Amino acid sequence: MSATSDKTPRVVNPRFKYEVADRPGGQNLKVCFGCGVCTAGCPVAEIDTAYSPRRIIRLVLLGMEEEVLSSELIWLCTTCFTCYARCPQDVKFTDVMGVLRELAVERGYVDPSFPARLRHMDELVQTLRRDAVRRMAADRRRAVPVAVDELKELVREVADA
Ligand code: SF4
Ligand code: SF4
Incomplete structure (x- = not known):
């Protein structure tokens, strides 16, 4: 590995x-x-x-x-x-x-905070997915740019976590 x-x-x-x-x-x-x-x-x-x-x-x-x-x-x-x-x-x-x-x-192979940070990231991804699907359903033409914006925001939030 x-x-x-x-x-x-x-x-x-x-x-x-x-x-x-x-x-x-x-x-x-x-x-x-x-x-x-x-x-x-x-x-x-x-x-x-x-x-x-x-x-x-x-x-x-x-x-x-x-x-x-x-x-x-x-x-x-x-x-x-x-x-x-x-x-x-x-x-x-x-x-x-x-x-x-x-x-x-x-056994100390990762920092103890790692699982909580991972959970937080998963929650953000799920939130992003849910919101993006709702927006796609509401207005298909906006789906791609909205998803890109949300992804950028997600990357910022993960970096700050
Ligand atoms: S975990 Fe199950 S599916 Fe995977 S290699 Fe082993 S027997 Fe096959
Ligand atoms: S739970 Fe899903 S992502 Fe995880 S190893 Fe199995 S198939 Fe892959």
């Missing part, structure tokens, strides 16, 4: 998969058989090829705690639940991701 360069020593924690599986949401991690259905349907993987739920699970199973928990990739999931619904093994990857984020905070 991109947060760790090839020259960085990789710390392996053989108990990592058990530590994840012991937490609520992580229980089904170990039954993943690597089919890749999760990655194939993931909207984030579609726009960022570095992001792969299948690979994240594989790294957890291999004990790559530092590589997983220090990576920005675990914060990209939008919790859309597509992988959750499609997984043939009922791994519940969306919940696994929640566990990985918890551990990243608890």
Whole structure:
């Protein structure tokens, strides 16, 4: 994963998969058989090829705690639940991701304020989407310029958060 360069020593924690599986949401991690259905349907993987739920699970199973928990990739999931619904093994990857984020905070891989800031950003995006849809419905000709203006405002608010 991109947060760790090839020259960085990789710390392996053989108990990592058990530590994840012991937490609520992580229980089904170990039954993943690597089919890749999760990655194939993931909207984030579609726009960022570095992001792969299948690979994240594989790294957890291999004990790559530092590589997983220090990576920005675990914060990209939008919790859309597509992988959750499609997984043939009922791994519940969306919940696994929640566990990985918890551990990243608890073990000091990110600042404790990070999840709250992320939630704030998600709320802003949802507000933007709702308002943009309402305006598009009211006046289709204004939809594009209004959305661009709102996006600029969103970027400013996130930068100030
Ligand atoms: S869809 Fe399920 S079983 Fe397949 S790789 Fe993803 S998590 Fe593993
Ligand atoms: S819940 Fe996250 S990992 Fe799963 S498909 Fe949606 S964005 Fe991708």
